[in-house]
Structures are given as structure tokens and as C-alpha cells.
Amino acid sequence: MDYFLELVCSGLVRGSIYALIALGYTMVYGIIQLINFAHGEIYMIGAFVALIVSGVLTIYGFSGVSILVLAALIAAIYAAAYGYTLEKIAYRPLRTAPRLSPLISAIGASLFLQNYVLLAQTPDYLPFPELIPEFAFMDPIAQRTGLGSAELVILVTSAVTMIGLTVLIKYTRIGKAMRATQQDMTMARLVGVNVDRVISMTFVIGSVLAAIGGVLVGSSIGQINFYIGFMAGVKAFTAAVLGGIGNIPGAALGGLVLGLAESLAAGYVSSAYEDVFAFGVLVIILILRPEGLLGKAVKQKV
Amino acid sequence: MRTLKVLATAALVAALAVPAFAADTIKIGVAGPHTGDLAPYGIPTKEAALMVAEQVNAAGGILGKKVEVLPMDDQCKPEIATNAATKLVSEGVSMVIGHVCSGATKAAMGIYKEAGVIAISPSATNPPLTQSGDYPNFFRTIASDDMQGKLAADFVTGKLGAKKIAIIHDKGDYGKGFADFAKKFIEEGGKAKVVMYEGITPGAMDYSAVIQKVRREGADAVIFGGYHPEASKLVSQLKKKHVKAAFLGPDGIKGDGFLEIAGKKAEGVYATGPMDVTKYADNQKARAAYQKKYGKEPGTFFDQGYAAMEAALNAIKVAGGTDYAKVEKALRSSYVETAVGKIKFDNKGDAVGVGFSVYQVQNGKFVEQ
Numbered sequence: 001m002d003y004f005l006e007l008v009c010s011g012l013v014r015g016s017i018y019a020l021i022a023l024g025y026t027m028v029y030g031i032i033q034l035i036n037f038a039h040g041e042i043y044m045i046g047a048f049v050a051l052i053v054s055g056v057l058t059i060y061g062f063s064g065v066s067i068l069v070l071a072a073l074i075a076a077i078y079a080a081a082y083g084y085t086l087e088k089i090a091y092r093p094l095r096t097a098p099r100l101s102p103l104i105s106a107i108g109a110s111l112f113l114q115n116y117v118l119l120a121q122t123p124d125y126l127p128f129p130e131l132i133p134e135f136a137f138m139d140p141i142a143q144r145t146g147l148g149s150a151e152l153v154i155l156v157t158s159a160v161t162m163i164g165l166t167v168l169i170k171y172t173r174i175g176k177a178m179r180a181t182q183q184d185m186t187m188a189r190l191v192g193v194n195v196d197r198v199i200s201m202t203f204v205i206g207s208v209l210a211a212i213g214g215v216l217v218g219s220s221i222g223q224i225n226f227y228i229g230f231m232a233g234v235k236a237f238t239a240a241v242l243g244g245i246g247n248i249p250g251a252a253l254g255g256l257v258l259g260l261a262e263s264l265a266a267g268y269v270s271s272a273y274e275d276v277f278a279f280g281v282l283v284i285i286l287i288l289r290p291e292g293l294l295g296k297a298v299k300q301k302v
Numbered sequence: 303m304r305t306l307k308v309l310a311t312a313a314l315v316a317a318l319a320v321p322a323f324a325a326d327t328i329k330i331g332v333a334g335p336h337t338g339d340l341a342p343y344g345i346p347t348k349e350a351a352l353m354v355a356e357q358v359n360a361a362g363g364i365l366g367k368k369v370e371v372l373p374m375d376d377q378c379k380p381e382i383a384t385n386a387a388t389k390l391v392s393e394g395v396s397m398v399i400g401h402v403c404s405g406a407t408k409a410a411m412g413i414y415k416e417a418g419v420i421a422i423s424p425s426a427t428n429p430p431l432t433q434s435g436d437y438p439n440f441f442r443t444i445a446s447d448d449m450q451g452k453l454a455a456d457f458v459t460g461k462l463g464a465k466k467i468a469i470i471h472d473k474g475d476y477g478k479g480f481a482d483f484a485k486k487f488i489e490e491g492g493k494a495k496v497v498m499y500e501g502i503t504p505g506a507m508d509y510s511a512v513i514q515k516v517r518r519e520g521a522d523a524v525i526f527g528g529y530h531p532e533a534s535k536l537v538s539q540l541k542k543k544h545v546k547a548a549f550l551g552p553d554g555i556k557g558d559g560f561l562e563i564a565g566k567k568a569e570g571v572y573a574t575g576p577m578d579v580t581k582y583a584d585n586q587k588a589r590a591a592y593q594k595k596y597g598k599e600p601g602t603f604f605d606q607g608y609a610a611m612e613a614a615l616n617a618i619k620v621a622g623g624t625d626y627a628k629v630e631k632a633l634r635s636s637y638v639e640t641a642v643g644k645i646k647f648d649n650k651g652d653a654v655g656v657g658f659s660v661y662q663v664q665n666g667k668f669v670e671q
Contacts, residue, residue, distance in 0.1 A: 003518050010510035017507065123341050125531045127563045143544050150542070221508055222538045223531060223563045225339055231505045266511030272473060272501035274511075 006145050007267040008260065013151045015259020016158035020213040021236035022243070022251040023165060024206025030182050030246035031202050033099065037106040038086055039210060040233020041113035042079050044226065046211025047128070047218040048117060050075040054129050068131040072215045076208045082113075083207025084200055092196070110233070117226040124225065131219035150220035157216060161209060162252050169248065174201055182246075238282050244295020253293055257281065327370040328363075328624060330355070330614060331390035331419075332607075333400035333410065338377040339531065342559045344402045346600055347424045347607030348373045350641075351399050353591060354611040364619045376401055380409035387413040395419060396624035397617075399610045402603065404428030404447075405475035411437045418626045420633070422614055424606035427553070428479050432650040439626075441633055441651040443609040443642055447476075450552055450574050450658050451483025454525055457572070457660045458484075459493040461671075462548050464523035468498040468516045470536065472528030480552045481527035497521050504532050509539055517545045529554040533571075534564035541567050548572065556661055556668055557602035568663045576642065577657045578670050579605050584612070585641040609640035613647075 021043055028036045050071040057067045090109045094102040135149040142148040169175035180188040181198045189195045217232070218224050235258065243254025258278055265277030291297045332351045334344030348371075355369040363369060374390055376383040383406035390398055391413060398414060398421040401407040407426035414421050420439045423431075427447040431440055458464045467488055471481035478501065485496050497519040502509055513536070516524060524540070524547045526533055533555040540549065549571045551560075556575035561568050579585050588608045592600045616638040621628035637646045645655040661668040 003514065006514045007511055010508070010514065013510070014507055118337075123338050124559065125339060125534075125563050127565055142542070148542050217507060221535055222565075222567075223534060225531070227339065227505065232507065235507070263511045267515060270500050271503070271509070271512045271515075274503060274506065 002145070003267065006147070007263045009145060009147045009151070011260035011263030012256060013147075013154050013259070014263060015239075015256035016155055017213050017217055017232075017255075018236050018239040018258050019252040019255025020158045020161060020216075021210050021232055022239040022255045023162070023248060024210050025237050025240040026243070026245055026248060026251040027178075027202050027206050029240070030248075031178060032091070032095065032185075032199055034091060034102050035106065035237065035245075036086075036091075036203075036206075037103070037233065037237075038090070038109040038113055039206065040229035040231075040236065041110050041117075042083055042086070042207045042229070043210040043214040043232050043236075044117065044224070044229030045082055045113065045214075046075040046079040046207075047214030047224045047228065048121060048226075049078040049211070050131075050215040050218060051126060051128055051224060054131060058129070064131075064133050067129075068133075068215075068219070071131060072212060075211045075215050079207040079211030079214075080204040083203040083210075087200055087203040092199075110229075114226055114229065121226065125223045126225060128218040128222050128224050130222060131215070150216075154216045154220060157212065161212060165205070165209070166248065168205075174198070178202060235278070238279065241292055242282055242285055244292025247292065247294045247296070250292055250294035257293070327368045328365075328618060329370045329372055329393065329395040330611070331372045331374055331393070331395040331398040331400070333374045333376050333383065333386050333390065333398055333406075334402035335378040335406075336373060336375040338379075340378040340403065340529065342557065343425065343529075343554075343602050344375075344378070344400075346602060346604035347399065347402060347610070349592070349596070349600070350424075350588070350604050350607035351611045353588070353595070354608060354615065357591075358615060364615055365622065369615065374400075376403075376406045376410070378403035378406050380405050383407070383410045384413060386410065391417040391419060397422065397614045397629070399424065399607060399614060401426060403476060404431065404479065407431060407440075408475065411440055415439050420614075420626065420629055422610040422633075424610045425553075425603045428475055429483075432652050435650070437651070439630070441610075441613075441647050441653070443606045443613065443640070443645065443653050443656065444553075444576060444603075445656050445658055446652060447479045447552070448483045451480055452487045453574050453658050453660065454480075454484045454550055454552070455487035455491060457574075457671075458523045458525060458548070458550055459488060459491055461660075462523055464521075464548065465494050466497045466519060466521045466523075467494050468519060468521035468524045468547065469496055469500070470498075470512060470516075470524060470526050470528075471501050472504050472532050473501040474504075474528065476554060477526075477528035477552075479527070480554075481525065484525045484527070502528075502532065502536075504528070509536055510543070512536075513539050513543050513545060516540070516547060517543065521547050523548045523550065526551045526555075528552075530557065530560035530563065534560055534568070537564050537571055538567045550574070550660075553602075553658070558599070559602070561663065561666060561668075568666070571663045572671075573661050573663075573668065574658050575661055575668070576606065577659050579642045582639075582641065582643050584608075584639050588641045605641045609642040609645065609653075612640040613638050613645065 053071040132150045138149040239254035243250030261281045374386040376386040387410035404426040422441040429446045429448045471477040553575040556573035617632040620632040645653045660671045
């Protein structure tokens with residue numbers, strides 16, 4: 001039973017990271033029906049910025065938590081700038097083009113960012129400092145369950161972020177504008193919503209979440225390289241589809257389901273089959289509910 | 303019109319034929335990962351080959367010809383390796399130093415065999431490469447994985463006295479090969495039990511489920527087959543989750559890459575790796591020259607790459623040319639002083655006179671046990 005709980009915990013930790021990144025996919029898709037394949041790279045860039053910032057801050061004698069907070073903050077700002085620019089350069093000119101064009105542009109942007117970081121930084125794996133401190137009160141828990149402070153911080157941060165996002169979308173002006181744009185872009189524009197600004201904001205918010213994910217994962221597993229965005233992106237995209245792409249609680253749920261499926265499969269079958277189970281769950285759910293767990297079936301207007 | 307066509311064809315044929323005739327240099331291909339995440343394993347060999355060529359050329363070349371090194375990147379990927387091999391063959395290389403990863407080497411060897419090109423790998427340790435007899439044109443300056451697996455098994459069950467051993471690998475040719483041999487020799491030895499044998503996905507977000515399994519099985523040693531990024535991820539998660547099993551990896555983790563990423567968590571980790579060769583005069587000379595040129599310590603497989611190049615050039619010299627049969631005979635019959643000691647190659651292509659030892663990370667350095 002203990003073993004089961006441990007697996008569930010590590011599945012939740014992994015799932016909440018997937019969820020955090022999946023939110024970016026789902027928000028963008030919800031509003032402009034675009035799968036932003038470069039989102040995983042934003043996550044990677046977030047991690048890289050945090051690595052550089054924490055290196056610089058360490059030289060200047062900052063310590064522990066202050067580095068974590070500052071690094072995450074600057075990473076978020078950088079990632080937001082990248083997300084904003086990405087939308088402006090790669091997607092906005094193609095907004096009225098056929099659906100396939102921005103999709104290909106997204107794949108191109110993803111490869112571009114990957115190789116850009118490869119050349120600008122290094123192809124090697126880089127050590128990422130442990131920014132999340134070891135809490136003394138988590139130590140006995142870690143001894144028994146393997147759930148350490150890093151994992152706790154990941155769970156709490158992603159929960160808080162997701163609640164914050166829900167509040168933002170439900171109760172603020174920009175959230176209202178986002179929902180309006182999602183419903184009908186033309187009508188929203190007619191009633192005075194600045195659609196371009198809303199779309200930019202969506203990219204910015206999604207990128208911030210991805211960057212936070214990157215910082216958390218980096219400091220919990222202790223290494224990054226230019227390629228980490230790819231797998232994280234694929235998994236998060238899967239999570240978004242699993243939960244019903246375009247649906248925000250769906251992305252969170254999808255992430256958790258995916259994380260749990262992987263963890264339990266690794267624990268009870270073999271970690272060699274982790275991905276087989278993860279994508280198997282996706283296939284089964286899409287067969288039973290093509291719109292995803294919480295998605296709504298959309299009737300195509302003909 | 304017809305004349306024009308004939309002329310054009312002739313010109314084309316001539317253009318293609320030119321490189322083949324212009325063999326006033328001895329071309330040696332150097333294939334391996336020169337970019338990508340495994341580049342730290344390939345670049346030292348490239349640098350070594352270039353250094354040897356430079357020295358030989360400075361001394362007048364061999365048989366009156368200059369040595370020309372053609373580096374070719376394969377990123378350790380089999381599909382790129384076949385392209386690299388084809389390219390090298392079409393450029394008319396006489397021999398190839400490489401490839402570096404076993405998977406990539408396997409993919410490329412068929413192409414070299416067909417073209418009659420001999421390849422000397424500094425690091426492809428996969429046993430069937432020599433033992434299957436499929437590749438008579440394959441040689442290596444490193445011992446094979448079965449020797450490494452046996453050493454790992456003996457060390458963990460003997461010196462460490464482990465009773466329950468977890469074996470994890472990265473599902474690749476190299477990592478799984480090593481893990482399989484370790485498993486085989488542990489089971490044959492009968493002194494300990496393999497309680498877990500599992501593959502992990504390189505690049506996965508974390509390995510916590512695997513670590514929990516190691517803990518549940520109560521393993522007192524973990525043998526890992528694979529490369530340093532995954533190894534350091536595993537080591538750091540084992541430490542974090544308070545699993546106190548000893549950790550041993552193959553030569554794929556015995557390098558500065560691992561020490562750098564794993565940092566303090568690397569302390570106490572065991573790795574098998576090529577025998578300490580710094581006692582050989584050739585090696586000291588090579589390392590000193592490298593230090594002088596680049597201002598840093600040479601990386602993983604530098605010695606083996608250096609030795610491969612030395613052996614290749616020596617064989618060409620002994621054979622009096624680049625004729626396939628003569629060079630092959632020279633490699634198998636005449637001893638040569640290299641950076642990994644005095645070696646020649648046996649009938650299968652394994653170097654006689656090289657071997658492995660076990661190292662442990664102590665104070666941020668690999669120390670021979």
C-alpha cells in the first residue's frame with residue numbers, strides 16, 4: 001500500500017508539471033485554434049534563463065530562496081517576451097491563412113529555438129543548481145515516502161498557479177476578454193475587445209507558466225540541455241488533448257491522469273513501458289471520448 | 303546535339319573521377335558525435351586524430367605522403383552514421399577512426415565492409431562487433447563490454463559484497479549490452495541475486511518510479527548501463543530519496559561530463575573504465591602535447607582515439623601502402639607502441655593488451671580502485 005501511495009505521489013508531481021505546461025497549449029488552442037508546438041521550447045528557454053540568472057546571482061552572493069524567486073521571476077519575464085515575440089513573428093502574419101500554415105510555422109519555430117539555444121549555449125547537459133531548499137520538516141517524510149521538499153514545492157506551486165489562472169479567467173477584465181475571443185473572435189472585435197492584445201496576453205501567460213515549470217523541473221532534477229523542451233512539450237500536448245484541448249480544467253486533469261498513468265505503469269509493470277502506457281491511455285480515451293475528458297464536442301459550421 | 307551530350311557525360315564522369323585519382327594524401331576519416339549531447343565522447347577522438355596527423359605530417363608524413371584527416375559528425379545516431387560512412391567512402395578514405403557509439407558503429411560497418419575500408423573504433427565496446435565475425439574490417443582500441451560487464455559483476459558481488467542487485471539500462475545498444483552482461487555474470491556467479499532489471503527512457507522528466515522500485519526491492523547495489531546524463535539524474539534522485547545503494551556504471555559515465563553534472567552527488571559512485579594508461583610514455587607525451595595546445599585535460603576516449611590513429615598509421619607504414627589485405631595483416635601481426643600501451647589486434651579485431659579497471663569518485667575525481 002505504501003508503495004502504491006509513493007507511486008501516486010510521484011505521478012502527481014510529474015503530472016502537475018505536465019499540467020502546468022499543458023495550460024499554455026490549451027489556452028492558445030482555445031483562443032486561436034493553433035497548436036503551438038514551440039511551447040516546449042519556451043519551457044526550455046525558461047530553464048536556461050533561470051540557470052544563467054542563478055549563476056550570476058550566486059557570484060554576487062545571493063542565497064537560497066532569494067535566488068529561486070529572482071531566477072523564476074526573470075525566467076518568467078524572458079519567457080513571456082519570447083512567447084510574445086513568437087506570436088508576433090510566427091503566428092500573427094498567418095492568422096487568416098489556412099489552418100495548416102501556422103501549424104507548420106509553429107514546428108519551424110520550435111526547431112529554430114532548439115537550434116538557437118544549441119548554438120548560443122552548448123550541446124552538453126548542464127548542471128542546474130538545487131534552488132529549492134531542503135525543508136527540515138520534509139526530511140522524515142522523504143525518508144519514508146521519497147516525497148521531498150522539491151516535490152512539495154512543485155505540487156504547491158502548480159496548484160497555486162492553476163487556481164490563480166482560473167481566477168484570472170473567471171473574474172478579471174482580461175479573462176472576460178479571453179473568454180469572449182474564444183467564443184467568437186469576430187463578434188468580440190465588433191463589441192470592442194482588442195483581440196490582438198488578448199491573443200498576445202494568452203501567449204504571455206502560457207509562457208510564464210511554462211517558464212515556472214522549467215525552473216521547477218530544472219532545480220528538482222539538476223540538469224538541463226537544449227533538447228528538454230521536446231519531450232516535455234509532447235507530453236504536455238498529450239495532456240492537453242487528453243483533458244480536452246481548449247479546456248483549462250481539462251488540461252490540469254489531463255496532466256495528472258498522464259502523470260499517474262506513467263508512474264503506475266513504471267512502478268507495477270516496467271519503466272521501459274512508461275510511454276507505451278501514457279500514449280495508450282490517450283488512445284483509449286480518444287476512442288471513447290474523442291473530445292477529451294472534459295472537452296465539449298464542437299459542431300463544425302459548414 | 304549528340305556530341306554535346308557525350309561531351310557533357312564525359313565531363314561529368316571526369317569530374318566525379320578526379321578525387322579518386324588525386325590521392326596524393328592518405329585520407330583518414332574520423333567519425334563520431336561532434337555535435338549533440340554525446341559530443342563530449344566524440345570530440346576528444348577527433349582532436350587526438352588531428353594531433354597525431356599534425357605530428358606525422360610535421361615529420362614528413364608516411365611513405366612520402368601527407369596524412370589528411372576528414373572529420374565526420376554522426377551524433378551517435380545510426381541513421382546519421384550510415385550517411386557519414388557513405389560520405390567518407392565516397393571521399394576515398396583509406397581508413398576510418400570511429401565510430402564512437404556502438405549503435406552508430408554497427409550501422410556504419412556494413413558500408414565500410416562493402417567498400418573495403420578498415421575502421422578502428424576508440425570506444426565501441428559492443429561485443430558482437432568483434433565476436434560475431436560479421437565485420438572482419440572492424441578493430442578497436444578498447445576492451446569489449448563483456449569484459450566490462452564481468453568486471454562490474456565481480457566487483458559488486460565480490461568487493462562490495464552486494465547480495466541484491468538492481469540493474470537499470472537506457473535501452474540503447476551500448477547501455478543494454480553492458481547491463482545484459484552484468485546480469486549474466488552475476489547470475490552465473492551465484493553469489494548475489496538480480497532483484498530488478500529494467501529499462502528507462504533517456505530524457506524522461508524524472509525516474510522517481512524506478513527509484514522507488516529500487517528501494518522497495520531493497521537493492522544494495524545498482525548497476526547502470528548507459529551514459530552520463532541519465533546516470534547523474536539517477537544518482538541525484540537516489541540520494542534525494544535516501545536510497546543507500548552503491549551505484550556502478552560503465553565507461554560511458556567515467557568522464558568529466560558526469561562529474562560536472564552530478565556535482566557533489568557523484569561522490570562515491572563507481573565506474574568501470576579503461577585501465578589507467580597514464581604510465582605509458584606515449585600517453586604522457588600525448589597528454590602533455592594536448593595540455594600545451596588546448597590548455598585543459600583531454601576528454602573521454604582521447605587515449606583510445608590517439609592509439610587508434612597511431613595504430614592505423616603504423617599499419618599503413620608497415621604494409622607499405624593502403625592496400626586492404628596488407629593493412630589488415632599489419633594490424634593483426636605487428637605490435638605498436640600507442641597511448642594505451644603496446645598493442646596489436648587479435649583475429650577478431652580486439653586489441654591485445656588493453657583492459658578495464660574500476661574507479662570510484664573521491665573528492666570530485668575518479669580514482670582507480
